[in-house]
Amino acid sequence: MLVAADSGFLEELDHNSDCPIHYAVICQNETAIMTLLACGDDIDRPRPRHNVSCPLGVGEFRTLGGETPLHYATWFTRDTLTIRLLIDNGANLRVRDAMDRTPFYVTIAKGDPLQIRAYLGSPSDRWDPNETAFGVSPLFDLLSYDYLRGGEKEIELAKVIELARRTVDINVRHPEDGQSVLHKAVTGRWVHFIISLLDRGVDPNSKMTDGSTPLHLVVDNFKKGDEPMFSFLTGSGADINAKDARGCTPLHRAVRKSNEAAVKLLLDTGGIDTEVKDERGDTATSLALYYQDRKIIDIFEKKEKERGSAKRAREIEMTQRERELEQQRKDIEQQLKDLELEKIQEQQRESDLAREREQSRNKPVQISDLEDNRERDRQKDLERQRELELKEKELERQRKELEERGEKLEQRQKELEHQTELQQQSDLERQKELERQKAEREKQRGQKRKDSPEYESKSRWRGGTQSVKTAKDLAGSWFQEVGRLSDILRHEGEMKHDRIRIAILDSGVDPDHPQMECIAEYKDFADPLSNKRVDEHDSQHGSAGVYLILEVAPEAELYVARVFKGSEAEEDTQDLIAKAITHAVKEWKVDIIVMACGFEDEHEAMRRAIKDACARDIFVFAAASNFGNARHIAFPANMKGDVMCMFACNGQNKVSNFFNPAARKRGDNFAFLGEDIKAYPGDKGRNGTSYSTFLGAAVAGLLLDFARQEDVQTKIQNYARLRRMDGMSSVFLEMAEHATDGNYSCVVPWEFVRRYGDKDKEREHICRRLSVALERVS
Numbered sequence: 001m002l003v004a005a006d007s008g009f010l011e012e013l014d015h016n017s018d019c020p021i022h023y024a025v026i027c028q029n030e031t032a033i034m035t036l037l038a039c040g041d042d043i044d045r046p047r048p049r050h051n052v053s054c055p056l057g058v059g060e061f062r063t064l065g066g067e068t069p070l071h072y073a074t075w076f077t078r079d080t081l082t083i084r085l086l087i088d089n090g091a092n093l094r095v096r097d098a099m100d101r102t103p104f105y106v107t108i109a110k111g112d113p114l115q116i117r118a119y120l121g122s123p124s125d126r127w128d129p130n131e132t133a134f135g136v137s138p139l140f141d142l143l144s145y146d147y148l149r150g151g152e153k154e155i156e157l158a159k160v161i162e163l164a165r166r167t168v169d170i171n172v173r174h175p176e177d178g179q180s181v182l183h184k185a186v187t188g189r190w191v192h193f194i195i196s197l198l199d200r201g202v203d204p205n206s207k208m209t210d211g212s213t214p215l216h217l218v219v220d221n222f223k224k225g226d227e228p229m230f231s232f233l234t235g236s237g238a239d240i241n242a243k244d245a246r247g248c249t250p251l252h253r254a255v256r257k258s259n260e261a262a263v264k265l266l267l268d269t270g271g272i273d274t275e276v277k278d279e280r281g282d283t284a285t286s287l288a289l290y291y292q293d294r295k296i297i298d299i300f301e302k303k304e305k306e307r308g309s310a311k312r313a314r315e316i317e318m319t320q321r322e323r324e325l326e327q328q329r330k331d332i333e334q335q336l337k338d339l340e341l342e343k344i345q346e347q348q349r350e351s352d353l354a355r356e357r358e359q360s361r362n363k364p365v366q367i368s369d370l371e372d373n374r375e376r377d378r379q380k381d382l383e384r385q386r387e388l389e390l391k392e393k394e395l396e397r398q399r400k401e402l403e404e405r406g407e408k409l410e411q412r413q414k415e416l417e418h419q420t421e422l423q424q425q426s427d428l429e430r431q432k433e434l435e436r437q438k439a440e441r442e443k444q445r446g447q448k449r450k451d452s453p454e455y456e457s458k459s460r461w462r463g464g465t466q467s468v469k470t471a472k473d474l475a476g477s478w479f480q481e482v483g484r485l486s487d488i489l490r491h492e493g494e495m496k497h498d499r500i501r502i503a504i505l506d507s508g509v510d511p512d513h514p515q516m517e518c519i520a521e522y523k524d525f526a527d528p529l530s531n532k533r534v535d536e537h538d539s540q541h542g543s544a545g546v547y548l549i550l551e552v553a554p555e556a557e558l559y560v561a562r563v564f565k566g567s568e569a570e571e572d573t574q575d576l577i578a579k580a581i582t583h584a585v586k587e588w589k590v591d592i593i594v595m596a597c598g599f600e601d602e603h604e605a606m607r608r609a610i611k612d613a614c615a616r617d618i619f620v621f622a623a624a625s626n627f628g629n630a631r632h633i634a635f636p637a638n639m640k641g642d643v644m645c646m647f648a649c650n651g652q653n654k655v656s657n658f659f660n661p662a663a664r665k666r667g668d669n670f671a672f673l674g675e676d677i678k679a680y681p682g683d684k685g686r687n688g689t690s691y692s693t694f695l696g697a698a699v700a701g702l703l704l705d706f707a708r709q710e711d712v713q714t715k716i717q718n719y720a721r722l723r724r725m726d727g728m729s730s731v732f733l734e735m736a737e738h739a740t741d742g743n744y745s746c747v748v749p750w751e752f753v754r755r756y757g758d759k760d761k762e763r764e765h766i767c768r769r770l771s772v773a774l775e776r777v778s
Contacts, residue, residue, distance in 0.1 A: 010041045019045055025069045025086075028079050039088060044068045044092045066097035073108045075666045080118040083107075093119070108168060109141035131168045135175040143184045143193065159164040163326040171204050177660040178209035184213045187221070191229055211244030218386050219250040222262035230265060240272055247271025247278035255287045257513070260295055267303045274300070280717070280768045290768075332399050339392055373588040475676045475685070481553055481750040482699070488753060489553065489706040490760050497708040499557040502549060502592045502638045503584035504694075505577055506542035508535040508562035513543055514680075516548050519558045521588060526565040535558075544679035544686065545596055545694040552698035555705050559588045569599065578605035581620075585613050591704060592619045594697040596690035598634025606636055614642045617723045621646060621697040623689040625661040640667050644700075644725065648674020653739040653746035655733060659688055663743035670732050671746045672696045699749050700728055707770070713765065718773035729778050734773040 010020060021041050025031035037043060046331055070091040071084045087093070096443045107115045108131065131138060173180055175504035183201050185193045198204060205213050212220075215238045218230050234240060242250050251272065254514055266272055288296040376491075491497075501520070508526075509519065511533045524530050535543045535613060546558060561571060563581040578593065584590045593613060612618050621644045622637040632638070647663070649655045649671040656675065663669040674683035674692035680769035706712055707722050721727035735752065736745035752769045 008508045010036065010039065013048070016024070016555040017048065021045055021069050022067075022072050023080060025072045026076050028077055028082050030082065030085055033082070033085065043086060043089055044095055046097070061131055061202075066099075068092070068095055068097075068103065069527075070095075070103040071097055071101070071106055073123075074103050074115060078112065080114050082434070083115060083118045083600075085593075087119070100132075101138075102131060104554040105131050105138045108138035132172065134147065136672065137172045137174075137181060139170070139181045140174065140184055143181070143188050143190055148425060159268075159559065169199060170200060171206065176205070180214075182206065183208060183212075183217060184212045186229065186233075189226070190500070193231075194229060194232055198232055199237040204233050204236045205242060207242075208246075209245075210683075211246070213242045213250075214238065215240065215242065215250050216244055216248075216253055217264070219254045219259065219262045220257060220510060222254070222259050222265070224261065227265065234269060240269055241276055242267065243276070243278075248281075249273075249276050249278075249284070251276075251284040252278055252287060255284045255291070255293070255296055255481075258291070258293055258296060260299060263296055263299050267299065280763055280771060282768065285674045291537055300699045332395065335395055336399070339395060340543055346535070355732045363545075373766065384577060436611050441508070475673060475678070478651045478673045485750045485753055486552060486554065486702060488759060488766070489702055491705075491709045496710055497554075497705075499555060500553065500592070501557050501559060501590040502594060502697060502701050503559040503561060503580075503588060503590040504542060504545050504549070504594050504596075505563050505580045505584070506545055506560045506594075506596060507537035507540075507564040508542045508565075509533050509560050510535045510543040513546060515546060518550055519546065519560055521581070522560045522562075523583065524562045525583075526578050534562070536566050536681075537564065539686070540569075540679075541596070541690070544615070544683075544691070545594065547679045548677070548691065548694040549594070549698040551700070552695060552702040555706065556701045559584060559590055564597075569597070574599060574603040574606050577610045578603065581609035581613060583610075585616060585618060590618060592701055593637065594619065594693060595620070595622045595695040598623050598625050598637055600634065602635045610636055610639060610642055614725070619644060619697070619700055619725065619728065621693050621700070625659075625689060633664070640664070644670065644696065644728070646674075646693040646696045646730050647744055648687070648689045648690055649741065649746045650675040653741060653748065655741045655744045655746065665743070668728075668729050668733065669744045670696065670736070671741070672699070673742045696747070699747070701732065702749075703728075703770075705719065706766070712763070712767060715767040715771075716774070718774040718777070721774045722770070727774055730777050731770060731773045734769065 002763065009179075013019060016025070021036045021043075022032065022045075024036060031138075048065055068091065070083070070086045072094070073086055091103070093104055101109075106118060116457070121193060135291050169575045170181055174184075180202070182194065182204065183206070185197060190530050207213055215233050216228075218226060218233065222230075243249055244253075248256070251266045254266060267274070274285055275283055279456050281291065288300060412685045413722075414498055506617075508524065509516070509522065522533050524534075535541070542560065542562070542564075546560065547556065549556060550745065561584065563576040563580050579595060584593055588606050613620055620636070620642065622639075623634070624645050624647045625632070625634040633645060636643050645664075645668075647655060647660050647669055651673060651769075652673075655671050660671075672692040672695045674689055674695075675687050677687070677691045678684075679691075680684060704722065705714055707719055713719055716722070716728075722731065732743060732747050735749055737751070739751075741747040754764045754765045755762065
């Protein structure tokens with residue numbers, strides 16, 4: 001061996017890149033180890049860089065190089081003698097391998113209490129004061145090995161915490177997501193480990209980067225059998241109403257996960273506050289109503305009934321106590337009256353005694369027996385008087401005590417009345433919300449039964465009658481509903497934000513149009529030399545568009561470009577439209593461009609102009625087609641991803657194939673009202689996707705105007721996404737969630753309205769619905 005050592009044998013590597021001393025450690029050959037050390041081998045010899053995995057079934061030990069014999073003895077063996085041998089011969093406990101692990105880190109990660117005790121027998125000044133690897137605690141690695149699970153193994157594992165506390169911080173956070181060891185243990189359901197951590201003072205309310213506490217994680221993955229873990233956390237001071245970064249409590253998260261068992265457990269726990277609101281202003285109850293989760297809603301309703309019964313029991317108890325105190329008050333008052341009567345009688349006796357004394361002085365002869373009797377009577381009177389005084393003091397003390405108790409009872413009664421009043425208000429609001437939700441569900445169920453353009457149904461409004469609605473009635477109802485939405489979204493008071501600018505590229509506008517004052521600018525591209533405002537279309541198409549847009553979005557600022565000379569397109573019409581688009585973008589700086597038209601042939605100048613508008617976050621709306629399934633979607637509506645293609649439906653959210661082209665198999669197919677529309681009073685019913693285009697653009701303008709208002713911007717999450725096409729499309733999809741017809745999404749703008757009877761609450765609800773829709777956009 002000595003000869004071999006001199007010839008470089010100590011540094012030779014086998015096929016696993018192990019030196020002789022590493023191999024001797026794996027074989028637990030103490031004689032070979034001592035011999036190699038005696039030959040001058042380095043007890044801290046690091047391995048060269050090479051990957052190898054542990055084959056002993058005790059978890060995978062990946063190595064990248066730098067492991068000393070002590071690293072190997074710790075992981076690849078279960079022998080404590082080899083570890084003690086290396087430590088006693090001066091092995092370095094602070095040396096780190098390529099993965100930043102010390103030998104003691106490895107033994108903690110392995111979870112062997114016997115080996116940990118072998119290390120703890122060495123002087124503390126030899127340990128590394130920071131037993132982490134790249135900032136990660138060895139306890140995180142320890143909880144990654146499932147081979148340590150089950151029965152006695154987990155109980156033994158809990159001992160590791162107590163042993164490791166001398167060098168390992170049990171409250172250390174993971175550098176990436178901020179989770180503590182308790183978070184890790186909860187995620188893995190290491191119950192015994194959790195108990196041991198809590199017993200040793202780990203913080204049960206530590207938060208991850210996203211604000212999640214261990215209790216949040218329990219609720220996120222809650223299932224049957226997790227009740228003890230929940231109880232251990234709450235019993236150790238875990239805050240059951242703690243909020244994460246989004247303001248969600250564990251109850252919010254349980255509702256979002258639709259976890260009935262978790263919701264029941266939380267509601268049955270003392271101290272739960274169901275009125276806590278998240279950053280969007282939602283309580284757990286309102287979330288359940290929003291998601292229409294019937295089972296969760298039933299749990300909340302049942303709990304409310306139980307709380308109501310408990311409240312009534314408390315009221316009965318308070319009433320009984322009041323009666324008892326009232327009876328005591330009456331008894332004391334009677335005793336005071338009796339005492340007053342006794343005082344009057346005593347005064348009468350004293351008066352009689354004084355009169356007898358006066359009479360005895362006037363008699364010439366005094367009788368000794370009479371004097372003795374009188375003296376005894378005086379003594380008795382004095383004793384009786386003293387007794388009365390004592391009794392009076394006692395009654396006075398009792399009266400004061402009773403008054404104090406009465407004052408406390410009165411204060412408590414006021415507090416109870418105040419709480420009862422608040423609870424009644426809350427119950428009333430909740431009941432109204434439930435009734436409103438029930439009405440919405442009934443409406444949705446009824447909507448599914450409607451399968452013809454004309455149908456029989458009950459009126460949505462109270463006091464309504466049963467009637468058969470025609471297509472005209474349905475179109476009128478559509479505008480009434482949108483009018484209510486417009487009233488809610490409209491800004492009250494002085495307008496401090498810029499109006500939404502909408503450009504209409506069509507046949508112009510009639511010079512006698514009643515809403516001419518709402519048109520900011522007009523330009524005639526069809527007849528550049530003319531300054532007159534005209535509309536020579538057979539059906540006053542452009543003028544109708546102006547009326548419809550202002551009917552839905554009355555606060556919009558309109559810019560009209562005349563690009564059609566008559567009812568039909570001419571050879572240069574597409575050239576004129578391209579120029580008008582560029583003018584609307586660069587000169588008018590509009591937010592929305594409306595082209596209620598379509599062409600069979602594509603046009604390169606139009607395409608470039610539309611692309612430029614989209615690059616500036618300007619919405620472009622175009623009609624799909626009016627030729628039914630006989631033709632495909634017209635240009636430019638077929639520019640998927642750049643143009644909002646508008647299909648038409650009736651007021652019953654049914655799409656007619658008479659003038660709608662076939663829906664796209666991929667992409668959105670939004671349909672707005674486009675049948676039997678009256679563009680102005682006395683107008684005959686109009687049909688076509690061009691009118692749907694005007695209304696779709698108007699609804700988009702209405703939403704953009706709402707989002708610009710100062711009191712709204714901060715309430716809409718991801719507000720900037722509404723300016724993008726994918727953001728507006730997500731909002732339209734949300735509005736059409738319950739109104740699909742085949743592959744068509746029939747947009748119902750008032751779907752976002754929930755009637756609270758309070759405009760501010762209704763506006764806040766719309767903000768939340770917009771936030772939900774925009775959150776889905778990446």
